[in-house]
Amino acid sequence: MKKKFYILLATLFTLVLTIGIYYSGVDAQYESTPAKKNAQKEKDVKVETCYGCHDQIKELHTMGKHAKVNCSNCHKGLDAHLKGPGPDTRPVTDTSWEACGQCHKEQYNSFMQTAYHRPARDEKSQLTNRAPNPFWDKLMAGHGFTKEHNLTRSHPWMLVDHLIVDRSYGGRFQGKNGWEYLFETGKAWDILQDNYPDATDHKAFIPQSAAAANPVCLQCKSQDQILKWSYMGDPVTGAEWSRTSKVTELVKDLQHGLNCIYCHDSHAAKPRIVRDGLIDALTRPDGDTLWHKDPNRTGIKVIDMGVRGFTRKIALLDKYDTRLLCGQCHVEYNCNPGYDPKNPDTSKYSVTMADRRTNHFPYKDVFGLYDHYVNKVSFLDFKHGLTGGLLWKAQHPESEAYYNSKHAKAGAGCNDCHTPKVKDKKTGKVYTSHFAVTPKVQLKETCLKCHPKWTEEQAKYAIDSIKAHIRGKMRKAEFRLSVLIDKILEAKKAGVDAEIIKQAQDQHLKAHILWEFWTAENSDGFHNPQMAREALTKSVDEALKGIEILTNAMAPKPAAAATPAK
Template sequence: MNWGKTARSEKSLLTGPSPNPAWDKLMAPHGFTKEHNVPRSHVFALLDQLLVDRSFGGRFAYKDGWRGLTKNGDLKLWDVIDDKYPGQDHKPFKPGTAAAANPVCLSCKTQDHILDWAYMGDPVPGAKWSRTSKVNEMAKDMSHSLNCFFCHDPHSSKPRVVRDGLIQALTRPEKDTLWHKDAKATKIDVKDMGVRGYTRKIAMLGRADSKLMCAQCHVEYNCNPGVDPTNGQPIGMSDQRTNHFPMTDVWNITKHYDNLKFRDFRHATTGALLWKAQHPDVETFWNSTHDKAGVECKDCHMPKVTDPKTKKTYTSHWQTSPRNYLKETCLRCHSKWNETQAKYVMDSTNAHIQGKMRKAEYWLVQLVDRFSEANGLGLDEAVLKDARRKHDEAHAHWEWWTAANGAAFHNTDQAKESLNRSMVLAQEGLKILDDAIKAKRAGPAKAAMAVTR
């Protein structure tokens, strides 16, 4: 356990990427308003997924209470936590919680079910678990977070990926992903592993490409039910769209989901159908300054380090911020810098983008509040529809950056341009509503003046 790392934290703290009170207003009534955690180390991913307030409604808890936080990462999951409501259905058990977890959520945290899960999680004969399984029962069958075989073939140790949503994205006929458009993209060899009577797939990589390895989880992906924006009908877990990787950038994400006919939730105040991002880290990094220079995820987050006792050099699998070993990361290329200068650049870019996020939130809050004013005035539905579309687009250009990890440094220029775009779109939505409200209120006033004459 590294006690120097940041403690378990919440993104909606005042100092977080998505602080309240704006967060809950802009995301209402989505489950992420219940708890929006900052990720801890990978070894805690499954544990934290089971404990977070939005996922299992308070079902799972540390056996030792909050003292469980002192457990090392080599813990045995079910020695540390237990089910406080065994035998009961998946639902919220405690106030202020949600039961938003589903089987696809778990696939990002663990692959303990890899042999019991058909391709895309389709419910087929013989597969023990699927997208439609009872997630509380499936969770009890999982024990390990971020298995080695996510990225390494267990027989040869050669590089591979196993997440079905990613494999589907890289092989879909549209060829519309960032990978397809990259002339230097690593080649893949997809293999059907369906020896158990149903289709299972893995993809062997032409080289150890950490962008693709990390893209198994550190990407935006659908992992929940949603709504078809063309007809307002619900989309359930039986629909394959609930396990989908867009693998596109912030400029194309709204269009992608338009074509997919998918939105995550309807906003409580505006009625707009909106998107909830996951963690589009790889997509943000793709085509960035560092990416174009040939830097990969592993160069900054998994550098070569030397054991001080044995003097052996190995690839670190701590997978943490380069701030924690600047000599092995930033200073390898920026040789004229020292550690203080490297941190200065990181802190400066982060502060700049956090400032842009607060401004984008301000204008989105103004737009939501104006909807509150407009809702009781009987405005024309066409006007509200136009304003909702602006809300949808402005929201996407803000929400992308609340969900992305390290976005300020991964692609500073893109983050700045996108957040500025969010502000402009929110302001355009405001003008649509303000003009309509002004005209609506002017109508009765003119009528009253005509009567007095």
């Protein structure tokens, strides 16, 4: 018996040691293997020759630190294009992380780090997470996010995690090596495989999954398609991909999550935004966004890059403003078909991917969203599976939540807490870490720089206390929303007038928006606790109004007073 025990103990020790070595090796592979230049170097070209056709590039390339960087660093096949310019000889543009990493090694190595402070595929609906069941599945009944809705993971896996999540492609794409995909880095299609390569339908392939992905939601996962996508994703001549493309075909053209080129203009070496929905919001004639109302807003310069025969825009920023840079993805936007609330027919989508409303950024805080979507844009995301009422689904509105917060007004940017300046331990070089992660992982470099009297333990305590307070308010809002849903079902069964039901459903929508914004916002309200508390308590109030409307409608009518005898 003792012998068996020692054999088992030795086996377990060996297994743990092996796993530890494997994990450590995976985590360190990008540190020990710096980005390398291609073995076969592209021949340099005379940049003035390229300027002859690419006048926008000339303006950008000559203004910044990349002025002496040759086109051959990021473009391949230049010789053939110079000899016979045209669509058939277009050079290949390198949109990989390594294209920038060959010069910006510290930024590259930090970007490729993995945060192990929480597991991958950790659903928000778990009991201890942001939107626990049973309320989550009830309040969001009918929406694909009930199939799988996870907490965030490190940036390099944005595309891979999107492709593999149960709600997006119905389980079609899986890791070539099973769960080892969690540790595999590199191109998406070196890690994943299509288990149904002959399928032409975008549908659910495995039980309890959904095929909810579409071309627009990919725009904040990768920009490998940047040169093939027209402004706003309009289906126009010359653009290979659009809002109406088959998403399962588009994804095969993508390899990298969160390219460097989202935030860094590769020609000008200046901060920029490329998300067309955000550029559209910032250039709306009515000037109704948080940015428009900011007297100290960062200036932008919109440039049409449409040299391929269709409009394609970028916007250079006057300075680094992470509210806009990070706000390309960490933002509320609509990226799916849905319903026009003015259309009484809810048997099918009345707003399809052909409509520009399926690529739309409000860029407003939580209090402006009901009016924006219902009265201005006339769009709602889904039909509730129990009540039949139309509801809104938030994306990840960190930028809007943070915009006018106490920290933002004090001058802190997203970078101060998530990608701070750090010093290389070997060289002493100070650089911007691109390891985007919660400040709780690097408190000395983040919180303690502004709060020097705190210890790391106190900083963590402050963060956790604020988040706990807001989570408590979320639970109260969820309870009242659940009661309102039950009351709507009860009223329908009791035959309450349709107009009264409609009033209650409108209250449901108002309360839902004020709550669900914070389940999608990835800080548990820490980015703006004052706004979070106000919105969530107001959600309770709006739900109570709906409950009162239906309670009064179903209350027994008082008996008519008897006529007094004469």
